[in-house]
Amino acid sequence: MASAVVVAAGPPSVGAVVGPVRAQSVDVGTARARVDATATARESAESRLAGAREEAAVVAGTIEVLSGDLQQVVEQMGQAQRQASRLAVDAYMHGGSTDELRLLDAEASTAAALRLHLTTGRVDQAREAAAQLLSLRDETDDELGAQAEALARANQAVADAERDLAEVIASELYANQLLAEAEAAAEAEREAEQERQADQARAEAEADARAGSRDEAEADAPAPRQLGSTAPAPTPHVAVPVHSDPWEQLRQCESGGNYQSKSNPLYRGAYQFGYSTWESVGGTGDPADAPPEEQDARAYALYLLRGWSPWPNCGAGLPPG
Missing domain, CATH: 1.10.530.10 (Lysozyme)
Incomplete structure (x- = not known):
């Protein structure tokens, strides 16, 4: 017969691992199945936690790379802006206006025009580079924001997985306790049944021994007296010390x-x-x-x-x- 042990309310469970726990009778088979279920749930929770931690680490690495890129872009943008400013001043200071070029001789005028053209072109290039860097900075800022949100979600997933794992471990410990109690109860019941059977066998052996002794004694007893009547014989009128x-x-x-x-x-x-x-x-x-x-x-x-x-x-x- 399967043994059962009455247990009180236990720790909370995760999902449907053990379900709501109330005072109940748990036999060895049920307790062992519960241990197996919580062990499987623990392995699953450990796997989820490892995955969540890995994802959080990847997002954190991406943020670190983007932060470095953003810092580099900001520095390059500053350099481009400063260069554009210097070139613009240089063009203004040395190039002059197109009217002033007519006053110069042909060779001087050609050199000045060439210098103005080159200087003005470099200013435009520097400004364009600065504008591109500004756009890249904005894009990097947006990507950093998205990655920051992803990191927050990943960290929350890690926290949830750690909580679930802690609950499953508590349920697993409780299930092992139930199994130990159920096995102890089953062993106690087996021992009690063996003792009961041994007592019954001893009682039957003693009864058989008494019956055998009586049969032998009655076989040696004298034959019943013939009273000549079927009426009960009168009780002997003698002092009977049967209360001693x-x-x-x-x-x-x-x-x-x-x-x-x-x-x-x-x-x-x-x-x-x-x-x-x-x-x-x-x-x-x-x-x-x-x-x-x-x-x-x-x-x-x-x-x-x-x-x-x-x-x-x-x-x-x-x-x-």
Whole structure:
């Protein structure tokens, strides 16, 4: 028979690992299945936590790279802006206007025009580079913002996975405790059943031994007296000391002091008379149906004839009655 142990409310569970826990009876099979389920849930929670931590690490690395890129872009943008400013000043200071070029000779005018063209072109290039860097900075800022949000989500996933893992570990510990209690209860029940069977076997062996001794004693008993009538023989009018200690011990040993004892089909009453023995001292019918006084008197009459020998087990060692 499966053993069960009554348990009280346990720790909270995650999902449907163990479900709501209330006072309940848990047998060994159920407890072992619960241990297996929580072990599987723990492995799954550990896997989720590892994945969440890995994702958070990847996002953090991306943010670190983007932060470095942004810092470099900001520095380059500053350099481009400063260069554009210097070139613009240089163009203004050295290039002059186109009207002023007419006053110069051809060679000087050509050199000045070329210088103005080159300088002005470099200013435009520097400004364009600065504008591109500004656009890149804005894009990097947007990407950093998106990655920051992703990192927040990843960190929250890590926290959730850590909480779930802690709950599953608590449920697993509790399930192992239930299994240990259920196994201890099952072992105690097995030992109790073995002890009960051993007690029953001893009782049956003792009963068989008493029955064998009585059969031998009754086989040696004299034949019942022929009273010439079917009426019950009168109870002997003799002083019957059946309330003394030896007789009380005898009754307790034979029947627990029960004058109506009928638990054994062959031996009846307080003194466990066999039918033939009962008839040998004048009794009729079922000894257990006779009143206590008659049973006492006929037991004493049997003792006067044969001593304690009709009761080989319970009468052994008793002092004279």
